[in-house]
Amino acid sequence: RRQYDRRIEELEAQRDEYKRERDDRTRERDACRRERDEWKEAASHWKRRNDEAEAKLKAFDQEPSLASLHWEGGMYHGNVRNKMPHDEGTLRTLDGQNSLYEGQWADGKRHGKGKEYATCQVLDQQGGQMGTKMCLVYEGDWQVGKREGQGQAYYQYDGPVLWFDGEWREGLANSGMLFPDGTYYGGKHADGTPKGPITPIRWREGEGVPKIVPGVHLHQWLQCRGVSAYLPAAALG
Numbered sequence: 479r480r481q482y483d484r485r486i487e488e489l490e491a492q493r494d495e496y497k498r499e500r501d502d503r504t505r506e507r508d509a510c511r512r513e514r515d516e517w518k519e520a521a522s523h524w525k526r527r528n529d530e531a532e533a534k535l536k537a538f539d540q541e542p543s544l545a546s547l548h549w550e551g552g553m554y555h556g557n558v559r560n561k562m563p564h565d566e567g568t569l570r571t572l573d574g575q576n577s578l579y580e581g582q583w584a585d586g587k588r589h590g591k592g593k594e595y596a597t598c599q600v601l602d603q604q605g606g607q608m609g610t611k612m613c614l615v616y617e618g619d620w621q622v623g624k625r626e627g628q629g630q631a632y633y634q635y636d637g638p639v640l641w642f643d644g645e646w647r648e649g650l651a652n653s654g655m656l657f658p659d660g661t662y663y664g665g666k667h668a669d670g671t672p673k674g675p676i677t678p679i680r681w682r683e684g685e686g687v688p689k690i691v692p693g694v695h696l697h698q699w700l701q702c703r704g705v706s707a708y709l710p711a712a713a714l715g
Contacts, residue, residue, distance in 0.1 A: 631705065
């Protein structure tokens, strides 16, 4: 009986030892799992922080910043994104033509609202050349580097004089109103539109430019002022 009891005690002690070892392994396993979860959470946290930092860096790269750079054969000054003109800026050519663009850009292209200036001949009332100066030649919409949408074209005569107001396509006047020379008939308004008795001429692409007075063609008058590059060739045939 004693031997039996001792054997029972030994087995119970062995059982308790196994139980302690099992509990120790369980605690160790649970501790490892907690440590793993903590590292996973930390890794997830740092990944989020890294992703946030990457997103901020990308956003900084995408934000326009002021800069000056050579562009389209000229010098650009204004907002830049990805080393290209973007948002608002000014481009002045360095090719001797002395042209200027002021306005909106998108990914290196003139896009949005903008004004175009060029060196123009300033003429007297008899058509004699008086000199040259930088003058406004176009104001309006641009798309992907071309005049596109609604816009107004001007020439210079004691200030900008409006000669076309309407729709533009592929960089050329497409349809709208042609204005004969307001300076011949009493000057112009502050916005460049001719004063009366000038009557605007409705015109669209595919039509020739009509006469304005007997013996005088508007297209000759336009060519005289160096603005024929803004109309389709067929219009000035």
